Amino acid sequence: MKIVVMGAGAVGSLFGARLAEAGHAVLLVARPEHAAAVAAHGLTVRNRTETVVRLSATSELPPHLVADAALLTVKTFDLPSASHRLARSLDRPVPTLLPQNGLGFEEAVRASLTGGGWVDPAAWMVPAVNTVPATWIAPGVVRAAGTGEVLLPQAADPPTPGSPVGLFERVLREAGFPVRTVAEFDREVWRKLLVNAAINPVTAIRGVPNGRLLREPERSEALALLREALRTARACGHDFSETEAIADLDRIAQATAENRSSMLQDLDRGRPTEIESISGELVRRAAAHGLDLTATRAIAEEIRRRVVRSARRPQPS
Ligand code: PAF
Numbered sequence: 001m002k003i004v005v006m007g008a009g010a011v012g013s014l015f016g017a018r019l020a021e022a023g024h025a026v027l028l029v030a031r032p033e034h035a036a037a038v039a040a041h042g043l044t045v046r047n048r049t050e051t052v053v054r055l056s057a058t059s060e061l062p063p064h065l066v067a068d069a070a071l072l073t074v075k076t077f078d079l080p081s082a083s084h085r086l087a088r089s090l091d092r093p094v095p096t097l098l099p100q101n102g103l104g105f106e107e108a109v110r111a112s113l114t115g116g117g118w119v120d121p122a123a124w125m126v127p128a129v130n131t132v133p134a135t136w137i138a139p140g141v142v143r144a145a146g147t148g149e150v151l152l153p154q155a156a157d158p159p160t161p162g163s164p165v166g167l168f169e170r171v172l173r174e175a176g177f178p179v180r181t182v183a184e185f186d187r188e189v190w191r192k193l194l195v196n197a198a199i200n201p202v203t204a205i206r207g208v209p210n211g212r213l214l215r216e217p218e219r220s221e222a223l224a225l226l227r228e229a230l231r232t233a234r235a236c237g238h239d240f241s242e243t244e245a246i247a248d249l250d251r252i253a254q255a256t257a258e259n260r261s262s263m264l265q266d267l268d269r270g271r272p273t274e275i276e277s278i279s280g281e282l283v284r285r286a287a288a289h290g291l292d293l294t295a296t297r298a299i300a301e302e303i304r305r306r307v308v309r310s311a312r313r314p315q316p317s
Pocket of ligand 1: 101130131133196200210252256259263
């Protein structure tokens, strides 16, 4: 199959590499320095060993792109423009995977795909909850930084192999990713949101890998954020017990102990972060239920300040 990975940073590149190894013709659409390095030398994936995977890469979408499926792996703040450009470039709508963190972006993607010429874009969009971690090392080099899985929404009827969900279920599994389809997909989105709300801001502010959240003082900071997110989840109708939410946090912190969270990687690279679709969205939804998330609001403010400060620093290319 021809698969385009739009926004190939750490996670998109890792997914692209595994899909290419499984025999698909993968095109990474990435920032110029990464695309140039991959096109020239292949993509190096570090794990315990180091593998070089040959695949196509570009920084410019061609005008008449032919593909059978797309992975939209840009960060949430880039989704509207990236989905619009993808729809304009592809010769027809294709099943499109959306493995983003956070909430509240699907409507914007739908509108952008429609603006790019797709009729009924929702029929092609496959939201996913991804916990497979990846770390950006340098242009052309990423690290597979632990274990995770990909959750997909279970269709009301069992998905057929040709349906968008069925297609991603098959190709991702064949490429070696643990994949599960889940009936209560929204609940799983919230489950991941609880974890991201606790892990991402604390690791980003403290500059530490995820595993540090298993120790003090980071643990108490993460737990305070987790409890606020949990109150919001309950107010929004998603009931998780505190024991369950802490167990999820510990499991993911352990499984991705060596990983630098995506928010920390963004701050490191002087890029915008997903703070709005994670903590910002929680604060807004909590407020709609009369709740004030003091710790979440404060850490989100600090992240916003850091983004502004790091954007002013000269950035490595
Ligand atoms: O955003 C991230 O970094 C990831 O969602 C996760 C699972 C927290 C691993 O680092």
